[in-house]
Amino acid sequence: MEEIINKLSPFLREVWEHLHDHPELSFEEYETTSYIESLLKKYPCSIKTFNDSTGLVVDIGSGSPVVALRADIDALWQEVDGEFKANHSCGHDAHMTIAIGVFLTLLEGGLPEKGTFRFIFQPGEEKGKGALSLVEKGIVDDVDFLYGMHLRPSEELRNGQFAPAIRHGAAKFIKGKIIGDDAHGARPHLNANAIQVGMELYQHISNIQVDPRTSHSAKLTAFHAGSKSANIIPGNATFSIDLRAQSNEVIKLLSNKIKQITAMLASYHEVNIELEVSSSVAAAVLDSDAVHLMENGIIKSVGKENLAPIITTTGGDDFHFYTIKRPDLKATMLAIGCDLKPGLHHPHMTFNHDSIPKAVEILAKVLIDTAKGMVEKR
Structure with missing residues (x-):
């Protein structure tokens, strides 16, 4: 898997640069949606878009269980060097890039015989309404496990460290x-x-x-x-x-x-x-099974020495509406230590891009291990 990801890394850098240079506001992510669709439709997958909303959902594999990965796709509206404009200062450009990397890694490495892997490119996170809109569309009704991710500021997590959950407020x-x-x-x-x-x-x-x-x-x-x-x-x-x-x-x-x-x-x-x-x-509702699987994925990919405890933060994320509205859904978010400075939502936020391939590796392993583990239990 590491060899596959190393090969993909230059392409993923190009993807990030495009997404970073073309930020769009919540529920206005038209070009973003089209760009992601144009990248992924070249591969054997099922793509669902919406007549009344931006965003898209992409499936690979078949049958149950259904294991999903969510990436938020909107940018913030803020003043940057005296000009108000859309700006990816929350890291959603990285989240999309990581999800695309996981998608390509799973296809390149070969999918398990049983299991569907769903990639949810969700609009409107910054308005706190995107997750609810997709829940209402039934996107997670058949999902067993749902994973997310978020870059973390350097004061929360040092570069190269990863935590298996984010306890958002x-x-x-x-x-x-x-x-x-x-x-x-x-x-x-x-x-x-x-x-x-x-x-x-x-x-x-x-x-x-x-x-x-x-x-x-x-x-x-x-x-x-x-x-x-x-x-x-x-x-x-x-x-x-x-x-x-x-x-x-x-x-x-x-x-x-x-x-x-x-x-x-x-x-x-x-x-x-x-x-x-x-x-x-909503505040996070953590699932112990999902957290445990994420812990194992971190250890397998970057070693136990880079596994950090669960992050508790006063910030929020609408990811947790998925589990609030669907209590049987098992979910957690990967916290990514990436030397993020000066901080989230700062107009000139920067991070270490070497964290993208590592996050791809962790999440790809977690998705595969989750699906295989559920098949074995059945």
């Missing part, structure tokens, strides 16, 4: 509106000042208390009120709230607290406060 992003009436600056008794309501909202959010044994945070991340006229007391405002927690139970508790706080403030100030969840991601 849950996140919820809420947009809100304070709806009232404006008033003359000389008559503050005639309205509720939306800025004052916002200050009280900030204070009450800061006062939320939940079990400190579970990592969590709740904070205002945007607040906009008033205009160019300094003599108008604004009655309207918009705001954003970012909620984080290491468990799905605590994120639910935080969400309920936000609803209670805004209802109380709306009643007291006699204004309307509307809330809308713009997106959310």
